[in-house]
Amino acid sequence: MRKISIRVSTTAIAVSALLTGAAIVSPVSAQKRVAIGATETISSHNPHGDSISMGYGIWCQVYGCLGYFDFASGSYKGMLAERWEVDAKDPNVWTFFLRKGLKRHNDGKELTSADVVHSFWRMKNDKQSRQTQNVKHVAKAEAVDKYTVRVTTKKPTAPLLEFLFDRVMITGKDLYDKHGPRDADRKFPLGWGPYKLKQIVIGQRIVLEKDETNPWATAGMPNELIFRVMREAEQRVTALLNNEIQIAQFIPPHLAGRISNASGADLVPTSSVELMFLAMSPKFKPWDNPVLRKAVCHAINRDGIIKAILKDQAQRLDAPIGPGQYGYDPKAAAAMKIDFNVAKAKEMIEKAGLKGTKVALSTPVGRYVNDKQVTESMIPMLKAIGLDATLKTPEWPTLWANVQKGKVPFYYMGRGGVVDPSPAFAQYFETGGSPRIGFSSAKVDSLLQKERATFDPEARKKIINEAFAEIVKEQPACFMWRHKLLYGISKKVAYTPTPTGRIWGSDIVVK
Amino acid sequence: MLQYIARRIFGTIPVIILISLLVFMLVQLAPGDPADLLLSDEATPEDIAAARERWGLNQSVYVQYWKFLTAALQGDLGTSFRYADPVLLMIGDRLPATIELAFFAIIIAIVFGIPLGVWAGARPNSWVDNVGSFFGFFGISMPSFWFGIMLILVVSGFLNLLPSAGRSTYGIADDPITGFYILDSLLYWNWKAVLDGLSFIILPAIALGTNMLGILMRVTRSSVLEVMHEDLVRTARAKGLSERKVLWRHAFRNALIPIITVVGLELGTLLSGSIIVETVFSWPGSGSLLIEAINSRDYPLITGTVLAYTLMFVIINLTIDIVYAAIDPRIRFEK
C-alpha cells in the first residue's frame, strides 16, 4: 500500500530523478517484464472511454492524472498537480497548481494548464466519454496561468478530489487539435505518466513500456508491464504457477490454497472498498414493513457464511462502511451492529403476522466473489425465520436494468469504489439519488446534504456517521461484508495490491 | 449449376435482411439498457439520459432500424457503444481469430473422427468399434466449458506444456496482414511466431473440436455401416477389390452425404460453441466479442456480429448444397 514513487514532495522527485539517472547509466537487466492476469480490461483506445477501476489506473500511468488517494496515509497525494486549495471565501472555487517542467513522452512537450482544461472539456463532451459523471460537479475549468487551473463547482463539493484525481486523464490539447480524437488516441497516445503505451489488443492485452526519463520512473519498477485478459480463475492461478504471469488478480477463496501451498508464489490479501449488501426496497410490499427488513438482517448468519463459503476472505461490516474507508468510526460502528439472532427474528416475523410471506432474493451470478453460493446459503436462513424464500438468478444485464429502474424488491449487490462514502450513499439512500432501493427519509436526506457542504474533515465524518445511524435504524439494506480481494504474487516480484484494484507499475519491484 | 448458385445467393438477401430486423427488435426488446450497463456505477440519471440521446436510443425502434438499414447498405454497421469503434472494423479484427480456431478444431475433428468412424463402421462390434465409440461418446458428453478447464489444469498446469490463455506472446509476431495469426507468421517466414501461435491454439481447438469429433465419429460409423450392405459395395467386393479399396473408395464415398451434412451443421454449432471456448481460454475472437456485446447490450455490435455469423452460416449452407450436387449427381435441384 506504500506509494513510494508517485509521491510528490520535491525531495521525492529529486530522489527519483537521481534513481532514473542511475538506471540509464548502469546496465540494469535489460528486460524486466511483469505480466498481470486481469479479469477486466480497457475496451477502448480512448482514455475517457472506460470507467473501470483498472482502466483508470492504466491510463493514469500513461497520460498522467492530477493525483490519487494514498491508502497508507489515508489522504490524497498529488501527481501532475503539485498542490491544490479551496478558496477560503467561496467553497465552490478550487485551484490546482501544476508541477512545472513535466515533459511528455517522445516529443517532450511540457504540461500546461491548457491540457488540463482541455481534458475536462473532452471528458464532458467527447461522444465516447464514459466518465462524464466524474466532472458532473464541475461548472467550469479555466486556466489562470500556464501552470494554474481554477475549477468552479456547481455546489460546494467536499469530496471533489474523489472525482477529479485519478479519474481524470490529462491528455494533450495540441495532439487532439492537430490529429482529431481518433488519431490522437490511436497514433499519438503520449502523456506525462511513467509508462508509454506500447500496444493495445482489445480483449487480449495492453502493454506498457517504462519511460526512463520520466520523473516517476524508478530503477526497480518493471520495464514492461503487460496486462493480460484472463477471465477464468483457474486460468489465472495456473498461469501464475507456471510463471506465465507474475501477478494474478482476484483469486476466489476456494483457490487460495493452491497458491499458498505453491513454492513460487504468495497469496496477498487486500481489503476492498466494495460494500456488499442486501437491498430491501420499502416501495414494495411486504418490504414496506420495517419489521420484516430488520428481521431479515437478524436472520443472516454472516459469520457462518464468511467462514464456510468465503473461507474467511471477507470482513464483516457492522456499520455501512469499514476500516480504511473515509469516515469510519469504530465506536459508532459498534453501536450500529446487528446481531445474528434467529429466535428474535422469528419472533418478530410471527408477531408482525408475516409468517409464510413469500420473498424472492435476486442475485447476480459470477459478478461478485461466490455470489450465487452466498445467496444460496441465505435461503435456508430466511426459511428458518418463517419466510417462504426463493432464489432468483437472472442474467446480469436484466437484473441490473431492473435494479436501476427500481423494479427489484430484494437483491444482493455490491457497490464498488467506496473510498469516500458520500457519492455511494447519496446514490442509494438519498431521495432522488437513484430508484435502486426506493428508500426516502427526510432526515437522511438532510444529513447527506449537510455532509457534502461541510469541509472540516472531523465535522464531516461526524455527520456521515449520523447519516449511517439513521440508515441502519430504517434498514433499507443489510450491510454484509467487504470481500478481501486475493492476489497471487510471484516470488520474483514484490507488490502490495491496493483496495481500488488499480495496479501501479511504480508499486511493483522486480527482484 | 451456375444459375442455381446465382439464385441461391440472390435468395439469401431477404434472409439476411429478415435476420437483421429480428436481431434489431430482439435486442431492443430484451430487458437491459446499454446506458445503464456501460456507464459507471456512479452515473446519474442525467448522465444516462445524455448517453441514450447520444446513441440515438430515444428514437423509436423503427426509425433506428431504418437508419441502421440505410447505413448498413452503404457498408456502415454503426459504432459500438462499448468499444467506441466502428463495428465493421471490430468484426474484421476479431473474426479471423474465431475462424482460425474453428479451422483447427475442424481439422482435429476430421482427422480423428472420420477414420475412427470408418473403421468402426466397417467392423461393427469389434474392439476398434468399441474403443472408437468410447471416444465418440466421451466427445459427445463432454461440455466444452468443463473440458476446457480440465485441459488448462492438466496440460498447462500439471504438465506445464502449453500456455493457458490468449492467442500469442507479446513481441514475437510482426504486424498482421490477414489477421490470421498463424497464416501471417507463415507469410513472414517467422517460424518462431508460427510455433507460438500453434502452442496457443492447440488447447482451445481441442476443447472446441472434441464434441464435433464425437458426433462425426458416430455419424461416419453409422453411414459406413449402412453403405457396407448396399449393392455397390457387394459388387465391388465381388469384383475382387481389396477390402481397403472397397472401404475407402466405395463405402466411404457413398457415406459422404450424411457426413458432409453433419460437418456443415456442426460448423454452425462450432461457431456458436466458440463463444464458450473463447471465454474459457480468453481467446480474442468474435465469440467472446459477442458475449461481451450481449452482456453490455451493445446493440450495434450485437447486430453486426450476429449478421457476420449469419453470413457465414449462409455461405456454409450454400457450399454444402453445392458439394452435395458435386458428389451425388442423383440430387436434382429442380423438380
Add this chain to the structure above:
Amino acid sequence: MKTLQPWLKPKIVVGGVFVLMLCFMGVFAPLISPYDPNAQDLLKTLQPPGWWGSEHFLGTDHVGRDILSRIFFGARISLVIAVTVVLISGVVGVALGAVSGYFAGRVDFGIQKLVEVVWAFPPLLLAIAIVAFFGQGLGILMIALIVQRWIPYCRVARGQALSLRTRDFVDAARSLGASDPRIIWFHILPNLLQAALVIGTFAMASAIISEASLSFLGLGVPPEIPTWGSMLADGRTYISTSWWLALFPGLCIFFTVLGINMLGDGMRDIFDPRLKRSGSGMG
C-alpha cells in the same frame, strides 16, 4: 427362450441396464435419497466422498448439500429435459425435413429459408431473449432448447430425402399412383429414421449439456431445482480443489449417453433386416 436370444446381446443388456438404472433413480428419487436435495449444512461444506458407511456417500457441495441425493433428483429433471427436447425437436425436424426434401422446389425453398433464419441466430442470444422475456422456469428452458434443435434433424432428413426422391423405388411407387403423403410415410420416412436416431442419441447429451451452459449463465432452471447440468456448472468453480462436485454429475451424463447409444445400436441391429442378414459376416 429362442425369441429372447437376439435381445441378450451385450450392447442391449449393458445399455438397457444403464438406462433402466437412470430411470429408476429418477422415478424413485424421493424414496432412495438419503437427504433432502436442498438441505444445506454450512458446517459440512465441500466434504469429500465418504463412500459406504459414511454420512455422505458422494460428499457434499459448496453449501453442504448431499451430492448423492442431488444426483438422484437431478436424474429426474435432466432426463425429462433431454427426452422431451429430443422427442419434440426430432418429430418436428424430421417431418419438415422429409417434406422439404421430397417436394424440393418452392416448398424446399421456403422451409430452408426458415431453417436459415432460425439457425443463423446465435443460440445464446435466442435463449437469453426467451428466458428474459418469459422468466426462469423448466418449461421456458425446454422451449429455449427446442427452438433451434429441430434443425439438425431437418437438414439431415432433407439431404437424404433429396437423394431418395429420385431413387427407383420412389419412382416406382409414384408410377403406381401412390399419393405424396403415402410415399413420404411409407418410402421416405423409414429411410430417414436411422440418421434421426443417431442425431437423437447424441442430441440427448447435448440437451443436458446445453442446460449446463445456460445454468452457468444464470439462465437455466431456477436454482432450487437440482439438475446434472447445473451441478456441473456449479462444480466447475471447484474443479481443481473439490473434484467430486463436477465429476459425479459429469459421469452421470456420460453414462446416460453411453447407455442410450448402446441401446440404440443394439436395437438397430435387431430391427434392421439388412444388417441382420449380412452383419453376422462382418462382426
